[in-house]
Amino acid sequence: TSKNEASVVIDVNLTPAKDPEEVVATLRKNFHTNKTRSLKFRKKQLKNLMRFFQDNVDDLCDALYKDLRKPRTECITNEIEFTLNEIKNLLWNLDEYANPEYPEKGFVNMLDGVEIRKEPYGVVLVIGSWNYPLNIALNPMAGAIAAGNCVILKPSENAPATAELLAKLLPNYLSIDCYQVFCGGIPETTELLKHKFDYIFYTGSTSVGRIIHKASNKYLTPVTLELGGKSPVYIDETADMAIAARRILWGKCINAGQTCVAPDYILCTKKVEEQFLYHAEQALKEFFGGSVKPSPDFGRIVNDNHFNRLAKLLKDVKIAIGGHTDPTERFICPTIVIDVLPGEPLMQEEIFGPILPIVSVKSVKDAIDFINEGEKPLALYIFTKNSKDKELILNNTQSGGVAINDVILQISVEGLPFGGIGSSGMGSYHGKQTFDTFVHRRSILTKNFRTIPDKMHSLKYPPYTDAKLKI
Ligand code: NAD
Secondary structure (H helix, E strand, O other): OOHHHHHHHOOOOOOOOOOHHHHHHHHHHHHOOOHHHOHHHHHHHHHHHHHHHHHOHHHHHHHHHHHHOOOHHHHHHHHHHHHHHHHHHHHHHHHHHHOOEOOOOOHHHOOOEEEEEEEEOOEEEEEOOOOOOOHHHHHHHHHHHHOOOEEEEEOOOOOHHHHHHHHHHHHHOOOOOOEEEOOOOHHHHHHHOOOOOOEEEEEOOHHHHHHHHHHHHOOOOOEEEEOOOOOEEEEOOOOOHHHHHHHHHHHHHHHHHOOOOOOOEEEEOHHHHHHHHHHHHHHHHHHHOOOOOOOOOOOOOOOHHHHHHHHHHOOOOEEEEOOOEEOOOOEEOOEEEEOOOOOOHHHOOOOOOOEEEEEEOOOHHHHHHHHHHOOOOOEEEEEOOOHHHHHHHHHHOOOOEEEEOOOOHHHHOOOOOEOOOHHHEEOOEOOHHHHHHOEEEEEEEEOOOOHHHHHHHHHHOOOOOHHHHHO
């Protein structure tokens, strides 16, 4: 499509330029032309999506800077390269992923055809969140494209510069007959959700996840819900504290803590806490120098609402490190809070900012009980050299994923499915799982008309006699 065509479709004021009913109906009609079933077509679209990233690195980084003051390195690694790698994987393996499977046959089906085809669902709705507004929008979208679906992408209105850019540029790369960007906030998304989709892939908060689940119920639309939660970190005295502190602080500081799998809080003994605080201070100095605020490597809070929510969490708490905030820049210094009690506001909801509370526990058993009293988290982090305790925690807790002696990186391993459990979500993606998410595994049994097998099967026909049951 030409650049001019693209700009007609999209309204950059983040209001939908088209009637959702019409967009959904058009995409469904186009889906039924079978255009997206062609592997050649899908590959071309995936290549174009890669080109979209390669052509627009600077504009994409600028938009992410406007939305989150995201450091360029984070834009390149966590948004652009991460998503490009996922798209490359889909592209290179598409033939294999899309191949039908021929499961083992039992004796009764020896003469039959038994096959599982990977078929697209139809029209997929992808709803993205603001914290990684490129990665979280385009990674699932690429999966839906690879699987042969038509897609409506609804980027988050809370990262408006990125949403605007996606709406403006994507139609220059992807077929607008099959893939549309639909901008808007809560009213527009609510309107969109009234329509029938064949699959919904949602990323965002647990509370909105419930709204999406309810809306999907009307048409029994299958959903993936990539949600959040409080991801705990357990550290024991056997851990290498300098390495642990560096890794945990990195995970809490990227995107200024606004990462769904960021370590939310720490569980450790008072003795471990003392060592951790020493090394945490060193790590922050190493990362940002003497003062975090002037560092170009630390982002900002996405909007005033989130800034005020986080600043409030710092009232009446015991701050061990950090604590400085600046509303004019929506800056919150990496802050470690100690002597935090379970009932305190800091422990009620996902923090989603650079604040790290430490809750004291006396033993690994206490830590396990504490984790199990909360909702099932998206991630669980264990820092220990003690493999018995590691297994004890793994065998007595639940979470979407786990990293041992590190944080966040479990989601970057292609072979590991990424998703939550319970209130942290349902379904998963990344690697092959991204393709599998967007296909229906259609079971196909093919029989012939030969008479011998029909005689063999005649046992199933009436009249039902006792003699038939005995065979
Ligand atoms: P958000 O405000 O961008 O909302 C997410 C999407 O939901 C947006 O597209 C928004 O338009 C839509 N939305 C919001 N309210 C709605 C409503 N009432 N009805 C219909 N649609 C609505 O993002 P957020 O919810 O603040 O995202 C942060 C949360 O997302 C955190 O909890 C985080 O942990 C989670 N998250 C999870 C993952 C994951 O992969 N599991 C990744 C990133 C973020």
